[in-house]
Amino acid sequence: MSEMRAPLVAHIVYSFRIGGLENGVVNLINAMPASRYRHVVIALTDCDPDFSARVRRQDVDFISLRLPPGHGVRHYLTLYRLLRRLRPDIVHTRNLAALEMVVPAWAARVPVRIHGEHGWDSSDPGGRSRKYRLLRRLYAPFVTHYIALSVQLSSYLTRAVGVSSARVTRICNGVDAQRFVPAGRRAVAPEGFANDNCVVFGTVGRLQTVKDQVTLVRAFGRWLAGDALARQYARLVIVGDGPQRAEVEAAIAAADVAGRVWLAGAREDVPQLLQGLDVFVLPSKAEGISNTLLEAMASGLPVIATDVGGNSELVVPDSTGCLVPAEDPAAMAEAMQAVFHDPERRRAQRVAARRRVEAEFSLDAMVDRYMAVYDRMLVRAGQAVAAAG
Numbered sequence: 001m002s003e004m005r006a007p008l009v010a011h012i013v014y015s016f017r018i019g020g021l022e023n024g025v026v027n028l029i030n031a032m033p034a035s036r037y038r039h040v041v042i043a044l045t046d047c048d049p050d051f052s053a054r055v056r057r058q059d060v061d062f063i064s065l066r067l068p069p070g071h072g073v074r075h076y077l078t079l080y081r082l083l084r085r086l087r088p089d090i091v092h093t094r095n096l097a098a099l100e101m102v103v104p105a106w107a108a109r110v111p112v113r114i115h116g117e118h119g120w121d122s123s124d125p126g127g128r129s130r131k132y133r134l135l136r137r138l139y140a141p142f143v144t145h146y147i148a149l150s151v152q153l154s155s156y157l158t159r160a161v162g163v164s165s166a167r168v169t170r171i172c173n174g175v176d177a178q179r180f181v182p183a184g185r186r187a188v189a190p191e192g193f194a195n196d197n198c199v200v201f202g203t204v205g206r207l208q209t210v211k212d213q214v215t216l217v218r219a220f221g222r223w224l225a226g227d228a229l230a231r232q233y234a235r236l237v238i239v240g241d242g243p244q245r246a247e248v249e250a251a252i253a254a255a256d257v258a259g260r261v262w263l264a265g266a267r268e269d270v271p272q273l274l275q276g277l278d279v280f281v282l283p284s285k286a287e288g289i290s291n292t293l294l295e296a297m298a299s300g301l302p303v304i305a306t307d308v309g310g311n312s313e314l315v316v317p318d319s320t321g322c323l324v325p326a327e328d329p330a331a332m333a334e335a336m337q338a339v340f341h342d343p344e345r346r347r348a349q350r351v352a353a354r355r356r357v358e359a360e361f362s363l364d365a366m367v368d369r370y371m372a373v374y375d376r377m378l379v380r381a382g383q384a385v386a387a388a389g
Contacts, residue, residue, distance in 0.1 A: 006386045007089035007378060008038045010110075012079075014097035016047040016062065018266060019206060020291040021094055021118045024173055026054045031176075031367045034059065036386050037374065040086060042079075044098060050268075076104040083108035089383055090114060090374055096121050096132060102142040111381040114373065115139075116147040117157060119288030119309065122210045126286055126308075127156045136161045145377050147171050147370075149289040150310030169373050172313065174366030175294040175357055180271050182300025182354055188269075188276030189262050194235045199340050201234065202277040204270055204292045205284070207242035212306075212327065214244070214251045216283040219332035221255020230340055234260065239273055241266040274299040278346060279339055285326050287311055298357040302349035304335045314361075320353040 011025055029039045040061045041047060047062040055062075063082070067075050079101055083091070091105040094116040102113045124132050140161065146168045148154035154170045157163045185200070194200050201220070205211040217236070224231045238248065238261065245263075252261050267273060274280070280296035280303050287293075287309035294314065296303055303321030305311040315321045322339075324331040339346060375385045 004384060004386060006034065006036055006038045007374070007383065008040065008086065009090045009092055009374065010040050010042055010083065010086060010088035010105075012042045012044070012091060012093045012098045012101050012105075014043070014095070015045040016041055016043040016064075017051050018048070020288075022051065023054075023291050024118065025094075026051075027174065027176060027363055028367060028370060029060060030054075030056050031174075031363050032371065033388075036371060036388065040088065042082070044075075044101070076107070080104040080108050083110060089378060092116065094118055096135065099136065099139050099143075102139055106142045111383050112374070112377040113142060113144045114147060114377065115143045115145075116149070117153045117288070118149050119153070120210070120286040122208060125210050127160065133160050143167075144381070145169065145373060147373060149173060150313055152309055153288055169369075171366060171369045171373070172310070172361060173289045173291050173294055174361055174363035175291070175298045176363050177298045177357055180274065180295045180298035182350065183275040185278060186272060186275045188273050189235070189237060189264075193262055198233045198235050199278045199346075200237060200276065201279045201281055201336060202237035202239065202273070203281050203283065204239040204273070204296075205282075206240050207238075207244040207248055209244060210285050211240075211242075211244075212283045212285050213238055213240075213248050215327055215329055215332065216281055217248060217251040217255055217257070217261065219283075219329040219336060220261070221251075221257050222329050223333035223337050224255075224257060224260070227337060227340075230337065231260075234336075234340055236261045237264055237273070237277060238262070239264045239267055239270065270295065271299070274301065277301055279304065279336070280321075281332070281336070282306060282311065283326075283332065284308060284311075289313065294357060294361055297353040297361075300350040300354040302339060302346050302353060304332065304339065306332075314356075316352070316356065320349055320356055 042063045044065050044067050046064040052062045090112040091110045092114045105113050148170050154168050157168050158165050220236050280301040282293050282305040289310040303315050305315050306326040307323040308326050322335050324335050378385050
């Protein structure tokens, strides 16, 4: 008797490039046993070859549909035909940009259609848009089950969209604690940028409005303008690239901190760059559960984060870091100044941040929860589930 072939999961995303959501897909595929599930990644736009190479499994295909802007009914046939050819057991869409593809998945008779809410749309930080709520309600009948990454997103689905709580499972991101590890601060910045006496603050994220690196630069400049010691020894590293780069550069010039800020650009060596920091700052206007924040904590970094989305589910104030209001340079500057002048606090929070990740946000626990949802939904749909190996 031939061995059962593992069920196939089709992960449908808007694009497959550097980003927190996409990193989560990579981690999930890499850590999930091949005997349990097979995978294919379908991007409505394109799959970046360099980023796709982060998936270590050789049996994963990457399909770029290259659909033009304005996805809608006219594109359903393209995906319908693809899904009829692939015959996945599960379609797993993520965020609003890919949600509508549950309709052609339903038409193609895919048994299980899971939708993940990872964070707010960049044009709707906080989920206040009536239009987006209505769109989610429109597509809800075609979704078998939802996965929300934070309590806030779970509540949004049940209260604002009207999804039954029985159809929503909260699964927090997990972090690869073997890849992101604490280390004595590495010299990763350009020569002469920071000496051993400096305290290096840093952030990682795409340079776009919702990530709000501009507020971080303004906070840094505001602080340094009134703190002579910090002006001598504080440094800021901003990792990432994107459409707001010019605004970030302008903010650096306006704050007169050009020699004290390093714009590192988009990088592949984020674990090493995090090891070059002393404090991590997340200035976002909106978040789901931030992969980057978890990676920083796994790297043993104290955290200053805005009190938005799922950040309060990760950061324990006075233990692993602190939370500040979004879009508030004064509050962020005050928090940066406090941790700069308190090396003992930094040392204690480094230890606490790493311990929290190890105890609460392991990659293995995240994968187990995803597989449990996949298994349960397949059984309900009358489909076979591969035995745990």
